[in-house]
Amino acid sequence: MKESVLFWPVHLKGRTLYILDETKIPQRIVYLKVRHYHQAIDAVVTMKTRAFGQFLTVCYTFMLEMQKADGLSAGAQMRLLERVAAAFNRSRPTFPFEEVTGMVLGVARKVSGSPMFRQDFISAMNGFLEQGIRQKRYQRAQEAAALIKDGATVLTHCNVSGELPLVAEFCRKAKKKVRFLATETRPYFQGSRLTAWELKREGFDVTLIPDNAAAKVMSDGDVDCVLVGSDRSAANGDFANKIGTYQIALLARHFGIPFYVLVQSSDKLSSGREIPIEVRRDEEILCFAGRNLAPEGTAAFYPGFDVVPHQWVTKHIAIHAR
Amino acid sequence: MKESVLFWPVHLKGRTLYILDETKIPQRIVYLKVRHYHQAIDAVVTMKTRAFGQFLTVCYTFMLEMQKADGLSAGAQMRLLERVAAAFNRSRPTFPFEEVTGMVLGVARKVSGSPMFRQDFISAMNGFLEQGIRQKRYQRAQEAAALIKDGATVLTHCNVSGELPLVAEFCRKAKKKVRFLATETRPYFQGSRLTAWELKREGFDVTLIPDNAAAKVMSDGDVDCVLVGSDRSAANGDFANKIGTYQIALLARHFGIPFYVLVQSSDKLSSGREIPIEVRRDEEILCFAGRNLAPEGTAAFYPGFDVVPHQWVTKHIAIHAR
Incomplete structure (x- = not known):
C-alpha cells in the first residue's frame, strides 16, 4: 500500500538522519539533515517534527549516534546513549519521551554484552520499528x-x-x-x-x-x-x-x-x-x-x-x- | 466615557462617509472614504466592516445619499433610498439588512411629505442613532x-x-x-x-x-x-x-x-x-x-x-x- 510521507517521516541513511520538516508542508517536502543528536532535539522543540515523527526521531537518533560511535568502548557507547535519552527527556513535556527512551535503553542494555554491541543494537531497533511499529x-x-x-x-x-x-x-x-x-x-x-x-x-x-x-x-x-x-x-x-x-x-x-x-x-x-x-x-x-x-x-x-x-x-x- | 474606536466605527462628515477598515487592525487605524452607496456595499461584502459597523454603514449610507440628493424631487429621493435598501438587502444573508433598511425607509416615509424632507430625514436619523442606539x-x-x-x-x-x-x-x-x-x-x-x-x-x-x-x-x-x-x-x-x-x-x-x-x-x-x-x-x-x-x-x-x-x-x- 502507498504510504503518506507523514506515515514514516524520519529515515536513517548511513550517518545522516532525514527528518521531514512538517512546517514546510504543503508548500514543499523538505527533510532536515541531522548529523548530531542536538539537531534532532532542536527539530522536536521547534515542532519541525511532531507526534509519531517524534517517536521515530528518538529511535533513529539513538541509532545515528551508534552508527557514529565506532571508535568508542561499549561503556562509552552506553553512556552516550544515556546522554541522548536525558536530552530528549528534557525536550517537551506531554509526549512520553521517558517511556520511549527508557524502552530504547532497555534494548541497548539487553545486547550491551555482545561483542557486536553496535550492530546488534541497530539491528534490534530496526526489527522493533518494522515488526513492532510499522506492521502494528x-x-x-x-x-x-x-x-x-x-x-x-x-x-x-x-x-x-x-x-x-x-x-x-x-x-x-x-x-x-x-x-x-x-x-x-x-x-x-x-x-x-x-x-x-x-x-x-x-x-x-x-x-x-x-x-x-x-x-x-x-x-x-x-x-x-x-x-x-x-x-x-x-x-x-x-x-x-x-x-x-x-x-x-x-x-x-x-x-x-x-x-x-x-x-x-x-x-x-x-x-x-x-x-x-x-x-x-x-x-x-x-x-x-x-x-x-x-x-x-x-x-x-x-x-x-x-x-x-x-x-x-x-x-x-x-x-x-x- | 472613552469609547473604543470599534464602538462607533462609522462617521458621516458632509458628503463623505468614513468607515473603519477593521481588516487593517491591529496594524493601523484606517477609514475607508465612501462617497457612493456602491462603495459602502463593497465594504460590507468584503467584511471591511462587520456586526454593528454594518448597521451604522446602512444608516449613514442613506443619510449620505440624501446629503447628495439636493437636486432631486422628493419622489426621486424616495426612489433613490429604495434602491439603496435593495442593494443592502442583497449584500450578505445572516445580518438582518431587510429589518434595518425597512426601519430607515419607515423613517423616510414618515417625513417624506415635509418641504424639508432631506433635512428632516437626516435629523430624524441622527436622533435615532444618538438616543435610540448609542444611549441604549x-x-x-x-x-x-x-x-x-x-x-x-x-x-x-x-x-x-x-x-x-x-x-x-x-x-x-x-x-x-x-x-x-x-x-x-x-x-x-x-x-x-x-x-x-x-x-x-x-x-x-x-x-x-x-x-x-x-x-x-x-x-x-x-x-x-x-x-x-x-x-x-x-x-x-x-x-x-x-x-x-x-x-x-x-x-x-x-x-x-x-x-x-x-x-x-x-x-x-x-x-x-x-x-x-x-x-x-x-x-x-x-x-x-x-x-x-x-x-x-x-x-x-x-x-x-x-x-x-x-x-x-x-x-x-x-x-x-x-
Whole structure:
C-alpha cells in the first residue's frame, strides 16, 4: 500500500538522519539533515517534527549516534546513549519521551554484552520499528477502517501522522465510501497543512472546516463518527491529544456520535490527570507567517494539548507496546 | 466615557462617509472614504466592516445619499433610498439588512411629505442613532457589567463591536476587578485583532486563547461567565453569532457556567431555525496573509455563523428596537 510521507517521516541513511520538516508542508517536502543528536532535539522543540515523527526521531537518533560511535568502548557507547535519552527527556513535556527512551535503553542494555554491541543494537531497533511499529500501525488502521460504515463522514482533528490515508485506503479496498471533515487545527494548522493535504494527495474526499464549526456540522447531522490520534495515553484509557480534542469529544458525546481514538496503549500513568500539559510560547498564537495577529505584548495562553476522559471514548484502537 | 474606536466605527462628515477598515487592525487605524452607496456595499461584502459597523454603514449610507440628493424631487429621493435598501438587502444573508433598511425607509416615509424632507430625514436619523442606539448601548453595557462579579474571568468570542471595553469600564467604576479570556476567533481573527486589541488599549486585563482551548479553560475552572454579542436574534430568544458561539454555549452549559448575550431584540423571525446562515468563500480558510494554508483546490466549508438556542442562554441583555 502507498504510504503518506507523514506515515514514516524520519529515515536513517548511513550517518545522516532525514527528518521531514512538517512546517514546510504543503508548500514543499523538505527533510532536515541531522548529523548530531542536538539537531534532532532542536527539530522536536521547534515542532519541525511532531507526534509519531517524534517517536521515530528518538529511535533513529539513538541509532545515528551508534552508527557514529565506532571508535568508542561499549561503556562509552552506553553512556552516550544515556546522554541522548536525558536530552530528549528534557525536550517537551506531554509526549512520553521517558517511556520511549527508557524502552530504547532497555534494548541497548539487553545486547550491551555482545561483542557486536553496535550492530546488534541497530539491528534490534530496526526489527522493533518494522515488526513492532510499522506492521502494528497497519493492523490498527485496518481495525479503524472496519469501524467505518459505507458512506460515512468522519470528523478528524489535527493529524494522525499519515495513518488516516491508510484507514481510507482500507475502506476503499473494502469498497466502502468514506468522506473526511478535517478541522484546520489552530494554531499550527495541522488539519489544513497536513491532514487535508495528505488525504487530497492520495485522492480521498476531504473538506476543511474551521475549528469553530465542529458543533455546527455535528448538529447538522453531517458527522457519522470522530476519529483522532493520541499523543499520550494512561492505563485507564484517558488520553492526551492536540488542544481541541477534548471539546470535540464532549460535543460528540452530546450529539451521540461515536468517538474513536488511535492510541499506543501504556500503563505508566494511571489516569489522564497525571499527563503533564505543555504550554507553548505566546508568539505561536500571536503571530502567523511573520504577521502580528494581535498587538505585541498581548497576553496569551496556549496549552498544546488537552486530555479526553476514557468514558467519552466509544472505542480505543490500540497498539500494545511490545 | 472613552469609547473604543470599534464602538462607533462609522462617521458621516458632509458628503463623505468614513468607515473603519477593521481588516487593517491591529496594524493601523484606517477609514475607508465612501462617497457612493456602491462603495459602502463593497465594504460590507468584503467584511471591511462587520456586526454593528454594518448597521451604522446602512444608516449613514442613506443619510449620505440624501446629503447628495439636493437636486432631486422628493419622489426621486424616495426612489433613490429604495434602491439603496435593495442593494443592502442583497449584500450578505445572516445580518438582518431587510429589518434595518425597512426601519430607515419607515423613517423616510414618515417625513417624506415635509418641504424639508432631506433635512428632516437626516435629523430624524441622527436622533435615532444618538438616543435610540448609542444611549441604549451604554445602558446595555451597564446592565452586563452588573452581572459580572468582582474578580470574575469572562470568556468572550469574536468581537462585540467595542461594547466590551465599555462593560469593563462600568466594572472599573463599580470597583470590580474583571479579566477577559478572548478566543482568537478563526478564520477572521476578530478576537486577536479586535477584542484583545481594544481591551489591551484601554488598559484592561485580557488573555488570548486558541478557539480550541475553550473547553480546557472551562474545565480548569478558569471561566466564571461567558459574554458574547449577537448578529441576529429571533422572537423566541434564539440568536445567531459568529461561528463557534454555538459550541461555546454548549460547553458552558455542560460546565454550568452562566452564558450572557448582548442582543438587539427582534420579532421578525419566530425562531433561530429561520435565520439564514451565510457560507463564506473557501479561500477565507484556505489562505491567510497571502500564504496558502492548504493546497489549492482543497474543499472547505466555512459557515460564517451558527445559532444558539435560547434555552442555553442564562440571560439576554437586550436593546429593544425603537
